[in-house]
Structure formats: structure tokens, C-alpha cells
Amino acid sequence: MMKYINICVLLFGAVLATQAEEKPNIIYINADDYGIMDSGFMGRKEYVTPNLDKLASRGMVFTNAYAPAANCAPSRACILSGQYATRHGVYTVGESDRGKASDRKIIPTKNTLSLQPDNLTLLGAFQQAGYKTGNFGKWHVGEDPKAQGCDVNVGGSHAGGTGKYFAPYKLKNIEQGPKGEHLPKRLTDEAIKFIEANKSENFFVYLAYYQVHTPIQPRMDLVAKYNDVPGIQPKYAALIEGMDIYIGELMDYLDKSGLSENTIILFSSDNGGINKISDQAPYRAGKGSYYEGGTRVPMIVSWPAKVKAGSRSDVPVIGLDFYPTLLDAATVSVPQDKILDGKSILPILTQESGIEKRNLFWHFPIYLQAYSVDNDEGRDPLFRTRPGSTMLSGKWKLHEYFEDGSFELYNLEDDKGERTNLAESMPEKLAELKKLLYAWRAEMNAPVPTAKNPQFGKKQSDSKSKKGKKNKKKKASDKK
Template sequence: MKYLSCLYVLISVGVLGVSASAQPNIIYINADDLGVMDVGFNNSAYRTPNLDRLRAEGMLFTAAYAPAANCAPSRACVFSGQYAPRHGIYTVGSAARGHASYRKLIPIKNRVYLNREVLTLSEVLREGGYKTIHLGKWHLGEDPTLQGFDINVGGYGLGSPKGGYFIPVKGEVATYNDRYSPGTHIADIFADQAVTFIKANKADRFFMHMAYYLIHTPIQAVPGLVEKYGDAKDRRAAYASMIEKMDESIGKILEELDAQGLRERTLVLFSSDNGAHSALSSQKPYRSGKGSYFEGGIREPLVVRWPGKVKTGSRCDVPVMGIDFFPTFLEAADIPVPEGKVLDGVSLMPLLTESGHFPERALFWHFPIYLQAYAGKADDSHDPLFRTRPGSALRKGKWKFHEYFEEGDLELYDLNHDPGERHNVARLYPEKTAELHAEIKHWRETLQAPVPSEPNPEYQAEVAKKALLEARE
């Protein structure tokens, strides 16, 4: 049973001598489907002046990774602080994606929502004395207030905004239809509600999860911004305008922190949940995009600002992952990890403060499922039929290792010389390949990660082969 005892609360705010004034406010800004190359500070053509400011005033992580290549599993990993095999969310919806005759194995069954028994980051922070608010995309259950948030603005079980981005809309955000004029963008509503919350809680400690639906589909041009990038009917121009709209919204939150004198005592972390939709935004030099476990699908922008703790304009090249946010926020707030809570992540505080020890480690991904390729869209992933097939992956030092369960294929890439993962050097480095293979198998055994092995009776080898050849033509 999930519970937080009174003893835990007393320890967190009493015995340790932590005062409210010593604990920072925490704002976690999470973009949706925003690729690592989709921000101005990474030399993209997209205009993100407020994010560029945040980067200039904080630390940029150049090797930051999402815990999964699409929405729900990535978010579940962040809020549980755990790798996917522990909570069982591997994808969105069914694990059996793509044509049945192309799937050689029966995939592992996918859990759709985060089990309510899983202790979440928001629950721990709330029990530690934080006022908590969720704004935007949740995707881990029907109601964020059942998983640690005092206030929910627009979050529900699905991954995209009902009715699109402009008032009037449907679903959770529809409660604001009568309060905002037609055509108002929901990112402006979220910013407005965030500002209201900051004003009301400026004397308290608060945790804000600003989880934009942007830049997820539907791709809808933003009037007044899209003209900078091209015709409103051009999906790439519309995509660019959506990025800038999100940046505008973030700017309003940063401005309110300044206006309320909260800048110095607020930790702001900005990141994304996975890579970009490859048909809309190239992530070169990285390969592929959302849904793929090549670098373009899991690399994410990551910036942390915390005045007085994190040096302005600093940079960290150590590989890190979204599962690290949970322990990082707890250490920043001086809240202990609850007894019995297993965290796979590691606090980033030694990296942020450039002091103390940060362990050398491998980062892991496990995806015992199928995820089909976008219809009619070449996304440069594993093959033209699937963005990913069942397998696992590992990043350790300069090495990236992939294992695929259908045929037992092993791939090894030297990211220092081949960030695009084009040249499989597994045969050139058999000892390193064997070493990493053994490490990933040990990791799976430790977490009891399920590996699909049952043949799919609907699989048709010749049909799949023909479809693959035709797709490659």
C-alpha cells in the first residue's frame, strides 16, 4: 500500500531543520514532442528567446535523454523516478502496433496509466510541504489531483488537447471556454493560470508542473507568429509557430517570477518528453525521431536555472535522464526519499553545483513492444515498417548499444564519431559488444524486465518481407 507517514513529514521538515525559506520553489516545464534541435540555443531556426535566456542564466545539459521515446512512458518514468519495466508503461495504447502479419513476436502487454500505488514525485513534494499545481498534459491517469496535485488545469488521460489549441475547446480545458475569448490559445490560458497561482502562493513553497500539449499534434498555425516562417498551410511553418507560442508562454512565467521577487529562490527545469516528429522536424545529426530509440527519438533539450546554486552559462556533457529529476528535486528541497521508495535515477545536484561525486553509470531503455512507422512517412528509424521493434538499448560513455529480440540482432555505435548511428561497429569491437550485452541482460534480470519470446501466429514472413522491400523502394 502506498502511504506517507507522519513520521516522514516530521523528518522532512523538522529533524533535518529545513525551513520553508530554505527550500526553493520548483517549476518543471515539460514540452511535448519537442526535439533536441528544436530550440534556438541549439542553433535551430526556431525562435525561442525566453528559452535562450533560461539557457544563458543556467546550465545546459548536452547529453540529456528521455526515459522513453514517446509520451506516456517517458512521463511515467519521470514521476515514478523509475525505469519503464518497474511501472509497465512502454507505449501509448496497445503494444501490438502495426500490421499483425509483420510482427514476428507477441509483444508484452502495455499498462496504459500509472498504477495509483506508485508513489509519485508530486505526492512526495506535497507531503513535504509544497503547494502543487499541474497545468496541461498529464497522460498518466484521468485526474492529476489523485496523484499528488492540489490543482489541475487541463490535465486528463489522453495525450492531445480535445478540440485543438484554440478556444472553444473540449475536455478539461473547456471549463475556460466562457472565461476567455474565442481564438485564445490554450498555452496563454496555462500561462495566465500559472501567473495567478504564483501570485497567490508567493509566500509558500510550490511545485509547478507546466506540461505543455505543444508541440504535439494537431499541428495548428498560430496567427501572428506563423507568418515569420511561411504560409500558414505549411505544416513546418505551423510547427515553428507552435514552438514560438510555447516560448511566449514560458516567458510570461519567468516574468512573473521576476515581478514577485521569486527568481532567486526558484529552481526552473525545462525539458521535453521525447524527440520530435521526424516528418516535421529533422534532428540531424541525430537519427530518426519520436518513437525511435536512435538518438533523434530520445535526446532532449535540458536546461536548469537556479540562481546562486547553478552558474550562469554553464554546461554539462555528462549523460543524464528524466528519471534523475525525481531525486534531484527532492535533494534540492532537502526532502528525504520515503522509506521503501525505489528510485532508479540519480540526483543531478553534484553536476548542477559542480561539487561532490556523480557516479559513472549506464543509461537503459527497454521496449518489448512494436511501434509502427508513420503512414507514408520515412522516419529513418529501424526500418520502414516500424519506428521500433521489441528490444533494449544502453548508453555508456561514448557507446550506444541496441539489442533486438526478434532475430537477436546487436548494434554498437561510437557516438563520439557517429552521433547519427549509421555505422554498426559490433563486429569490429566484439569484446565491447559482449560486455555491454552482458550488462544490459543483467539489468533486465535485476528489474525483471519482460522479454517477448512467444511467436505471433499471425506473422507471415513472406508478406512482411515483401512489404519491407516495397517500403524501401
């Protein structure tokens, strides 16, 4: 009898050891231009997001999550490289001298369009660790995701937008679907097919929906219910609901396949929402701005095996943290010579401990032209942002603008809408934060443009103005 018990104990111990060594599967869902105030689980009940709400109830919601940049390409470059933009030079989409030349006082830093081949991406690190990796949707940091760490790629290239959401598609690297097929449904199905083919191994799925980036082309059967809902655009709400439905289909598949327990699902957005499409109040401004509405994003991490259901964290986190956190969760070592600027937030997820308090930084030595004078809520009506830096230190938010050396200081605890500038009334706090910001920029060798723009204040010639309008129209979808 004792021999039998000993055998059972040994077998049980072996099972526990196997479970302890089992690495999690990973699904990172990156919605495009999905604002902090665009979902039910963040309190915006006008938008119907039952599946995201369910995902939130299964895991941890981060109420102070930030994108590492305020528009698409730089944010994705930072997340996928794990590095601040000052290291890889991707500061914006396309050129950095956006807007009219006559309105730009200084010459902005030249932009880099792609992550360099030797900059190991998040998916590349997991590929090296033996995971099967797949990109489904928007890539935007290089022309070929397969050359940047993806075993499979469906619909990803350097393109920043779709052009249209229904087949026939205008995208590269995707087999044409039947006429009328909805792109986010197709991407979800392709991701599920990839998981099914690789479920006996560890997999990393990057499901990067082009939704809810313009054009606003939802399933029309979802629109009518929103026609009488005040304060929202019905088609935009339907586009959100469509994405939510497909995320629900993925969750259902994982449940039925028995994969949910040890699969990490990280849901977030690449930047803030477009304010003229969806008001991000109480936060100021939206995509392209470095006020809170441009950089705050929704964030959920579900991992039933390790993360307590229904938990929340108000610790400030940033997309730079995804790379080290996911490596940590999978017990994968940081690749040799790889510099990571984020911190692993695994101790927060498992509630074993916290992380050391830190400051967060954004650096944007570039211009982004205005979307809408009436809705942007920017610093001035011409640009969503002008060249500068921002930093978050506890409840304090500091902005510096390079054109005139001016500062804005906000107490987010009392003023989350960033309306009352305290820079003049709190000189000691301003000096303290300036010192921290300047030290960070020196450490990062961050470029600060100072050269004056000779075109500033000059009226453009008709030929140049027409050429600019033509180029602007041609590149509109990618440059947003």
C-alpha cells in the same frame, strides 16, 4: 558599542540561517514532442526561442540529456514515478501491438496504461513535504491528477492530445475559455495565478504544455516570418515561438515578483521530436525510435541562488534523475519504501562535484508503427521501433532486437547519427556491453517477449483491416 556589534552579528547570522533553510520553489516545464534540434540554445537558429535562450543563459544547459522513453506516456510515467518502465509497466501509449499483425514476428509484452495509485508521483512526494502542487496541462499517466499528488489541476487527464489548441477546447478538467483563446497561453496564465495565490508558501508547478504535439495549430500572426526560411515548416516554427513567448511571460512574472532567485526552473521534453515535422539531424530518427533522435531532449535547469549562469554540462543525464534531484535540492527525504532508479544531479548543478559514471538503459518490449517511410529513419520502413533494449555506456550505444536476436553497436563520439554498425567488427566490446545489459534486465526483472505471433506473414481479412483502420482513426491523437 561592542554590545551593538554582537547584536548585529547575531541578527546577520539568523538571516543567513533562515536563507540556508529556505526551500526552493520548483517549476517543471515539460514540452511535448519538442526535439533536441528544435531550439536556438541547442544551435537551431531557424527557430525563434529568445526566452528559452535567456533561460539557458541564466542556468545550466545539459548537452547530453535523455528522455527515459521515446514517446509520451511511458516517458512521463518514468519521470513522475522516478522509475524505469520495467517497474510500472507503462511502455507505450495504448496497446503494445501496434502496426499490422502480419508484420509482427512475436507477441509483445502487454502494456499498462496508468501509474498505479500506490506509486507515489514526484508531485505527490512534494505534496507530502508541504508544498502546494499544481498540474497545468498534459498528465497522461492517470485520469485524475488530484488523486496522484496535485492540489490543483487544469487541463490534465489521461488524454494524450488536445484535439485542438484554440477554445472551445475538447479537454477535460478545464473551464471553457472564450472562443479563440490559445491553450498554451491559458495554461501559462493559470500557472501564474496559482503561483500568485501560493507565493507565501513553497510551490511546485508542473507546466506540461501540450505544445508542440500535433495538431500543428499556432497563432497565425507568428507564421509569416517563417514562410521563406528553408528547411522548416512555418506553422511548426510558429507553434514553437508561441510556447517560447508564454515561457517568457512566466519568467517576467517571476522576476517582477521577486521569486526568480530561489525558484528552480527545469525545462525539458518528454521525448524526441517528430522527424517528418522537424528534422533532428545530425541525430537519427525521432519520436518513437530508440535511436538518438528519439530519446535525446533539450534540458535547462535555472536556479540563480545555486546554479551558475551560462554553465553547461556534457554528463549524460536522464528524466529519471528529476525526482531524486528535486528532492535533494529541496532537502526533502526520499519517501519511505519508494524506489528511485535515477540519481541526484545536484552536485553537477552546484558544480561542487560530479556524479559516479553509470550506464543508462531503455527497455521497450513493444511495437510502434511507422509515421513516415521517407522520414522516420527507423531500422525498417514498417516500424519506428520493434521490441528490444538499448543502453548507453560512455560513448558506446548498444541496441538489441528481440525478434531475431540481432545487435547494433555505435560509437557516438565518432558517429552520433548511428550509421555505422560495429557489432561484427568489435566482438569484444559487444560482449562486454551485452553482459551489462543482461545483468540490468535480470536485476529489473524486465520482460523479454519470445512467443511467436501466429498472425505473422498472414494477410488480414478485409473486415479486420477495415476495423483496424476505423480504430486507428478514432485513437490517432492519443496513440502518437
